[in-house]
Amino acid sequence: MLAATARVTGDLDVAEECVQDAYVAALDAWTRDGVPHKPGAWLTTTARRKALDVLRRDTVFRAKMPMLVEDEAAAPEEPDEEAVADDRLRLIFTCCHPALAREAQVALTLRLVCGVATGDVAHAFLVPETTMAARLTRAKKKITAARIPYRVPGAAELPERLDAVLSVVHLLYTTGHTAPTGADLVRADLVDRALHLARTLHALMPDEPEVRGLLGLLLLTDARRATRTDADGRLVTLEEQDRSRWDRAMIDEGRRVVLDAFRTGRVGRYALQAAIASLHAIAPTYADTDWRQLVGLYDELLKAWPSPVVALNRTVALAMVDGPAAALAEIAALERDGRLDGYHYLPAVKADILRRDGRTAEAAAAYRAALDLVDNDAEREYLNRRLIGTGPPAPP
Known part of the structure; x- marks a missing residue:
């Protein structure tokens, strides 16, 4: 509309x-x-x-x-509708105007065009909802004050806006893949919308390696959707999922797209994330995953995208390669860094590594810390199950 x-x-x-x-x-x-x-x-x-x-x-x-x-x-310029045929993708390119700061482009587009609630946009940027609401208001005021028109960019202008558009589609998918709030783990409407946009973007710009990387990442990740919850809607971890039910056609398509991206020699953060997802997709079991290669890919990803979230995800693979102590040292550094304060996956990952190391009392404390921060019911139920599992054994 x-x-x-x-x-x-x-x-x-x-x-x-x-x-x-x-x-x-x-x-x-x-x-x-x-x-x-x-x-x-x-x-x-x-x-x-x-x-x-x-x-x-x-x-x-x-x-x-x-x-x-x-x-x-006097009047808006006639839009170049030939450059982008899809209505929603056209509006995303239009909203990602270079006159706005990158974060404002992405946040405003997620809110206005993709229908993501302000609180969920805030979660994606790891900031409080009030902070994000203020940023959105400032962005809209700047559009008015600077007289930034609604004008569909021409074909020559698309490349300079592409990175912001990719961020929008990626964050839209991430918000749907694990909903920040609500009863259900997955918001299928957001996931399907992001997949459609990624495919449409790939059809529009098929030679862009990061467009290929993003599409591959989404396909490889979404291939597991049916196994991420059980019949009662409870979260099922990657380790526990029934891999025979993964969508092999989607995995094969995703791997082909990712290989095409790597063949260009211009690999960015989306292609690297897709390569990580591909290693998980082809592993016959969780234990048989090539964890050492995953650590190497995460190292490359941190160079391309030095995000604390990437560093946290790397600790899971690091624990499988170098043991819990090495991973927990990295997590301690992230805790001191402070950028992931309020991010429930930080104590949740810490808790899981402590549990695997047999340090149940410390794991229980970390699970409680994660529970204080989580707003999704399915994730809350999962953390509660883990917390109960760290309790003292029942008497004989």
Whole structure:
């Protein structure tokens, strides 16, 4: 709806207001007349009509009061719709405007275009929700103050916006893959949307190695979706998943795409993450995973993307290669660093390594710390199960 309306208004803020007005109109009309056969089409048509009304009023205003309106704001440029055919992907490229800071581009696009709640966007950036809300407000104000128009970028402008677009699609998938909040582990709507965008982006820019890397990463990761929870919706770890139920066709496709990315010789963070996912996908069992090669890939990934989250993920592989002590030393360094404060996976990973090392009392304390931070019900239930497992043995 937002994409279709923005194409009419040429202004993202005005388009958002028209979409909101359409929802208000629906509350009234549908309560009175019933829900229409195609509610999505009804809402989109209503929003577009309201947008046209705004444009007509603006045209009348400009005709009657030309001295109060600057010429440069007369009308939006005609969008280059040939460059990006998909409505949603077009809007993502448009929102990832280089006049905004990279984080603002990605956060605003996730919120407005991808429908990710502000709290979940904040979780993706490891900041409090109030902080993210303020950043989104500042970004929207900058768009207005700097008169950044809604203009679909031409083909020549796509490469400079590509990295931000890839970040949007990756974070959209990550938010759906393990939902930050709610009862269910997976939000299938976000996962499927991200996969569609990755495939569409690959069709648009098939020779870009990082586009290939992102698509490969999503395919290889999503191939495990059916095994990540049991029949009751409880989380099942990678170690415990039934690998015979993994989607082998999706794994094969993902590996082909990743190999194509590596053949270009220009490997970035998405291709490296995809290579890590590929090693997990081909391992016959968890224990038989090539952990040493994984540590090497994580080392390369940290050079390309020096993220504390990557460093934390590396500790899991490191524990399998060099033992718990080496991994726990790295985790201690991450705790001192402070950037992962409030990130529940830091104490959760620590707890699991301590549990494997037989240090059950310390593991229990770390599980409790993780429970204080987690907001997803499926993850909370899993951590509770682990915590119970670290208790003293039952009397004979």
